[in-house]
Amino acid sequence: MNVDAFLARRAERTERALADYVDAWQGVPDALREAMRYSLFAGGKRFRPALALGAAEIVSGNDDVALPAACAIEMIHTYSLIHDDLPAMDNDDLRRGKPTLHKVYGEALAILAGDALLTMAFDMLTRTKDLRVIREVAQAAGVTGMAGGQVLDLESEGREISLDELRRMHECKTGALIRVSVRSGAMLAGAREDQLAALTRFGEHLGLAFQIADDILDVVGTEATLGKPIGSDANKHKSTYPALVGLDRARDLADEAMRSAVDALNAFGPEADDFRALARFVVERQR
């Protein structure tokens, strides 16, 4: 199974839909549209959209119905990166190998472009015509999800936290949005409750595997694979899995989470092979 092809095909559709959406608005200040485009089209893997589209395809064989949710979640992910990079937050100069938005357009416009992407994501979400999807995405991005996790992350800087605290922080900060990506696609495709439950478990374990692998990459990766200086988390005295449990144990935990993700798909047949391959890919990119 070719994960790159799986991701590329879905990324292409997502990017076309995102560009159509951002360009269709009349009367947007040029600088705002340019800033939003700069970050939206900065070479992201479109991992979350691929999850939404992939889940819909597993359930119904057709992923069109999940495209607005896929785009909206990518807009929310992009806003979160823009705000995370701000001087008052992580103060990062590089993102995916390019200068961060505030380095190019200034802080004020970066704050506003992030705000605008978050806001317009909910306009996009109304196209799903599904109140449950809108509500779950808002909650995954909100006080008990991404925004809450970001606060936990801020609070953990410069102090030793426990493995439980680290897991909880990541569940909020990145796990919730990955989980809701899968759930949105499944719900929009009309998943039965047992299908939705299985895909939700897949999303939860995948999110954990993804985060542990990301932490490992920050230690062993190259600047090229990472798109930002290596060791940047350690330099900010952020707690990571390798820092808390060592590199070998972190790799075991990532493998464990990957296997649990794959196991969650047992009720599905070959239609879920892309997701199985994706789970392996997520942890193997740090080898």
Place this chain on the structure above:
Amino acid sequence: MNVDAFLARRAERTERALADYVDAWQGVPDALREAMRYSLFAGGKRFRPALALGAAEIVSGNDDVALPAACAIEMIHTYSLIHDDLPAMDNDDLRRGKPTLHKVYGEALAILAGDALLTMAFDMLTRTKDLRVIREVAQAAGVTGMAGGQVLDLESEGREISLDELRRMHECKTGALIRVSVRSGAMLAGAREDQLAALTRFGEHLGLAFQIADDILDVVGTEATLGKPIGSDANKHKSTYPALVGLDRARDLADEAMRSAVDALNAFGPEADDFRALARFVVERQR
């Protein structure tokens, strides 16, 4: 007609609902909840919620149906104030006579509390079960509404803009959210198209009157009525109605907008008297 009583009654219900909402979430980091509460309960007049509730009452005699939209719009308004006050934006130390959020909790938490309020507003909006309301609120807060207007505002600093540009900037920055406050309440109460059109016109003229009066207050007000240093707009070289057309002409324009707002209510009987009084109050507070 006692405008203070009209506002106070609706403010009280809005605040109770907002407090219930913010306090009900389990697992929110304490600092995030406190920061959100600090700005949400900083003594706002709850002008936009009063418009949503008032419009619903005019249409159906009952405003309960508009309460979630009223709260969501106030959360969006609050987020916009938090982000506007940031050092990278207006760099204001005072808001409604109190230190701004970032002065008390730091910039990072202020950015995140704003993000969280904006995000959770859309969770709150799903309680309306009305996709049109969710979409219109998102658009009023987004690239062609508040966020777009804020960019126009940034771009107008330190240069002379035309009256048309000033009007356009305010239509986006403050007008759109005031307009959608009225429309949301009316739509949720089941307004007929002619009622919705009339109330929309009311909202548009009221928004304009509100903004001109605000500009005048910045020149002639006292720090006590304004809650921030007087002349702070002029000091930032922001264009205002008095600066562009003079104080007398600005007052005429405010009166004109107020009369147009009142005229828009002609199809309604005494049930719209509160709104008529509110329009007069909006321009008279600058005398």
